[in-house]
Amino acid sequence: MKSSVETLEPTRVRLTVEVPFEELKSEMDKAYKDIAGQVNIPGFRKGHVPPRIIDQRFGRAAVIEQVVNEVLPGHYSSAVASNDLRPMAQPEVEVTEIPNTSGPQGGQLVFTAEVAVVPPFELPAIDESIEVVVDSTEVADEDVDKELEELRGRFATLKTVDRAAATGDFTTIDLVARIGGEEVDSVSDVSYEIGSGDMLDGQDEALSGASAGDEVAFTAVLKGGDHEGEEAEVSITVKSVKVRELPTADDDFAQMVSEFDTIGELTEDLRKQAAQSKESQQALQARDRLIDLLLERVEIQLPESAVEHEVSQRVEAAGESADQDALRAEVVREMSAELLSEAVAKEFDVQVSQQELIDYA
Template sequence: MKSAVETLNPTRVRLTVEVPFEELKDSLDAAYKKINQQVTVKGFRKGKIPARVIDQRFGRGAVLEEAVNDALPKFYTEAVNEAEVNPLGQPEVDITELKDGELLAFTAEVDIRPTIEIPDYSGIEVTVDTVEVTDEDVEKSVEQLRDRFASTNPVERPAAEGDVVTIDLEAKVDGEVLPDGVANGVQYTIGSGELLDGIDEAVTGLEAGGEATFTSTLKGGSAEGKEAEVTVKVTQVAARELPELDDDFAQMASEFDTLEELKADSRKRLENMKRYDQATQAQERVLDELLKIAEVPIPEKLLEDEVNTRKHNLVNHQLGQMGLTLEKYLELQGKTLEEFEAETREQAVKGIKTQFILDELVNKEKLNVNQEELTEHLMRRAASSGMSPDQFAKAVVEGGQVPMLVGEVARGKALAVVVEAAKVVDTNGEDVDLSDDEDETAETVEASAEDAPAAEERSEDKPEA
């Protein structure tokens, strides 16, 4: 076999391949064997039809087509290896010559990973938020905890904001009660905004047994988006009572003996959360600066595939689970289709650029992933997916996704190298130490390339004639 490579642009090549006919022998034998199992000829046992009879009855062309389709992946892979290129996606193959007994020639155009020069990233500087927890932050955190331990007691008075009312609802559209428009015994906290628009005004001031009617646009169900006449009846009014903020509350709501200890722990937790947010912010901004100074050509077909994949995942998975159409989603987001398309393309470009440049850094810095790092990453991914580690690991192995996880960890380590070299200061001008935040770095990489099919997976596609 002879092959040559022609660079069409920084992200696409054309391979020209010539194969002497004798190298097709194994594929021709396999083609005759396959056809033998599929056809019957009177006078011959199944599977024992001579090659000359198959040629006469079904045509030599059918045999050649089967043999070429069988042989193409092998010869294409050999040409790729000989050219030392990294293909992305399905090649476009064109059989340019097929002479029976003499020669098979074909061309294959395919996107490739571009050659990337890693820029000098030692001069990157970013500013992040300061880690600062105020007394008001602590008080708010404790109040939220206190709110979770609130109790409700029925009262005989008109309902007011903050009360929990038990209500029966009936919705009519055009005077007809909807099949799914009746609900009884619903508990609702006045002012929470968790039900229909207008319900707060309707129930405020009503006592148990009181009833009111109001109009509202339905947010779901069979008449979603339509204006309905809603009748609400209050069957109970209950007041929420908050526990006293004292040592007894601290002992009830936590492992601490005193309220001061509880507040100190709240402050510490808030500081840790802000440090986590600060680290994530630093890594995102360092990555953005790296992408600004790096020249990363994007294969156009890879980009289009990525955009289509993102749109498909959003429409058929995320929105489908919520019962939303793309049109309704855009309406809720206040975006036009053109704005959505532009944002999706921008996100896809960033995801591909991130993967390409960090993969190049992995190679340049010779970064490896050990079993402990992979296990820790798997545990985090399992937790974020809501699956147990065993379930998630089984799904990963069965889906052949282990190389993808290894790539995510390696890219996280590559970004950590860049972050370590960058200058990170907070808004007070103080240097920020991110030496203990490698886990968050890996998660930043995942977020930047979210939903992006790995280029390694695309390279496994096989050509067909």
């Protein structure tokens, strides 16, 4: 296989790839064998139809088309790698020459691929003089307490109470939304934590102070469904109010949630976990701050088409109210950071173990 690169723009190239018939021969043989196993031709056993008969019945062009579809992606990838290109989008491929469709087998496959790329860039100097400031990995008692509280929270239970609801309480509710007096949406027996803000704007305020059996009403903009973005009159019936009760942090709790016999042993293990977490966070923080520092010292040209494509996808996901300038800056930073990270890893032959992938993923 031979390949060449023509620079059309600083961030766009045309890759020309030539594949001689000798490199296609094994795939041609495989294609003939596949077709022979699929067709029934009088006088020949299935799977034993000679290539010349297949050419006569179906045309060699059909075989070549199958081969081209099979081998083209691999040869494109090989050409990209051998020319040290960094594609940022799917290529626009055009097949300009195919092997002989009649007569003696031979000829070659030639195709071009136009693709957006990142042009080569020079890494800034990276040595011991570079310093970044990161957070300490020291574990405070407050860190351990937080881990223990989160663990207790996972084993909490809900208890019904006979009082007005407050922030942090869990309510069971029926909700109906109406526009112009017509019901447009409703849900029943939904558990909702007051203060979570997970449903409608104004819902937390409406439920605060309500008791089981009460009905509250408020106006809110709907966040989903066929009437998303429209203002609706919302009524909620409170069916119950519950509080979350945390289990006592004692030896019984330690035995229930872990392999440890005492709360002291569990707490010590939580301290070790917190230390490991802080070490992982520090490593990621150091990486991100180093990349930010290096990005200030290097110029990476990104294909505008690739940036715009990613921005449009994020705008579509976030909605029309999304700040496109902020999203664009985010996309440029992320793309540049990824390219820079890859270049640094290649320059210093960075190898990542399976355990490191687990620890820092």
